[in-house]
Amino acid sequence: MNYQVDLNGFYGNYGGAFVPEVLQEQITRLQEQYLAILQEPDFQAEMARLLADYVGRPTPLYYAKNLSEKYQTKVYLKREDLCHTGAHKINNTIGQILMAKRLGKNKIVAETGAGQHGVATATVCALMDMECIIYMGALDMERQAPNVARMKMLGAEVRAAQSGAKTLKEAVDEALLHWIENPDDTFYIIGSVVGPHPYPDMVARFQSVISAEITKQLVDLEGRSLPDYIIACVGGGSNATGAFYHFLEEETVGLIVAEGGGKGLDSGQTAATSFLGKDGILHGSKTLFMQDKKGLPVEAYSISAGLDYPGFGPLYAHLKEVNRVEFLAIDDDAAMQAGLALCKLEGIIPAIESAHALAVLDKKKFKPTDVVVVNLSGRGDKDLHNYTTYFKL
Template sequence: MREVPLRREPVPPDGVMGGPPARGRFGEYGGRYAPESLVEACREVGEAFREAWADPGFRGALARLLAVHAGRPTPLTPALRLSEELGVRLYLKREDLTHTGSHKINNVLGQALLATRMGRRRLIAETGAGQHGVATATAAALLGLEATVFMGERDIERQALNVFRMRMLGAEVVPVITGSRTLKDATSEAMRHWVGATGDSHYCIGSVVGPDPYPWMVRELQRVIGDEARAQCAAELRTGVPDHVVACVGGGSNAAGTFAGFADTPARLVGVEAEGGAGAARGRLGVLHGCRSLFLQDGDGQITQAHSIAAGLDYPGVGPEHAHLRDLGRARYVTVTDDEAVRAAVRLARTEGIVPALESAHALAWVIRAAGDGELPAGSTVLMTLSGRGDKDVSTLKELL
């Protein structure tokens, strides 16, 4: 495992993970690198979200949907048997228990409400593991919207269950056959499609990536994870906050939402990437999908293909705020192999009766490894966001076990 040295820029006086970033920038990252035809659409989304986020009526409607439809708040579960084996106190923030089975519903319900507020009648989305696609199809059905979901052909094959769920919910699933046929290419196709459909459609990006305002808007909609966990830890832990806060990172939305609740505490923030998709740990400065961030690149600066057994982590970069957190030294980014993730998923299933998504299993794999090599001192408290459940990965696991 190799990590890129941190530049450790000074933390700005107003802290990190606060309000919208000035000019859409997180340090040197972020921005709005979009085709001219999308610049105005992005500006409209940003203005509409700022207005909506300041409106108690909008916030109240979203809070009600999160409670009565998505099932929030999600519990904080102590992993008792695994904690005893590891010698640390591990707590799981159970996003796998939301309706649709992952954290994605938090963001999508907010963006779907925003779309209706803006008069849009259709949601466009990309998906890798299928969870964001399922959440988008769910929200569209709930609010009477149409949904078109772009998904790489390779991901369609390995996430057949979620493809069926999307179609059952009434969404159109569009196979993407270009490039690696995974999440990067699905995102590219969704953005191209939006160019010709800005008048009646809202692009519901699933992670903290893309042109401004999406990175901070998605983070704010996922902040509910961290805010809930902060309050739950205050009630559960003697110290009030855990020693470490850990989450898996692809584009990075579940991690951003979790970290936002603890950015102003002494907790150490750890983002866990797939070894084959480590944008924060091994990426270089570049531009992709409308923002400036860290991406895997070859010697000529071309974006290279990522690889992960977890389709949701099969992305060659990381959201711009994560790149900024890395530079500040506020968060650390590490990598985990496919084999480690599979072993972690099995171990959680057999100690706690929980089958995690392979994305979430990456975060757990780091906790297991760090506890074993002493990086996590005995008795440490660890909060880990369990971002999704593992139903979607059963076919993959059956082939390996």
């Protein structure tokens, strides 16, 4: 089974580039040039230098002794929360800002949900002295106020998306509209493995540094390069893709996705795309997303601002179709309890997105000899208000 994108930008039956005519020239140019640019020695050298000296890679693969004792299995945490800006998102924005420079763009637009991609984009724009506009749902701006402040301190203009659910989907809508209106000088830094080809593949390649490091680190820690399981949360899917990338064709490695179950699959307040999604075109690609009777995206809900997206990237639609990944819907309470447990057992405060992945440890039984890697995609600083409010601390 091949899990890489084909020449037309499809993973099996999903993917492609469905964009307005005004963007076709920009998308075609990017499709034709991105692989060649990625392979340039100068690009690779600059990327490697920034990942090491600026982002702080490699991130540790930490043996969580107390978690391992609780769940009677070997639990390792891939510490993406220790990246500069506090999440995996910086891996991708470093790559895309370098791509934008080589394509002659001098302005950047982006969307953000939990704010981590917005912060990472604002960070690299400050580094490269580029104008930066970030669209963020008005509700998410309230939930993630610390990240809004960080973006503004870094020099970005943060614009509120006021339509619909006022969350991530609406932020993407507004960012795409901005790009449509400013195609010549603006590059859209998409934060996840979503959107028109080549974005899902490009983001996957930039995030694949995570799984590349895991293979090397496990050799030192366990004497083998393959874990038994990797667990990651999925909204659009970027951190999971990074953690899964080098293991997709290793069928002995179990890949487990934690989705935002919200208040339950039948509640009308969920983001469990794999259970409720249908085929359709969303934000420039064919994928699975939750729809109403007219085929329009419905409002997604999760206590996590980074998971309340009504769909996911086309790679995940393909992985579901071929049964390569196990999907679990994690409800709000399970995620919050798992996040608090990590705080008390390991002294690490995770992002609520990452807490959904940790909750899988309560849902599945693993063998004592299993090596289970949980991708800790971000730190919980941005979520302290949500944690303290939820638990009345």
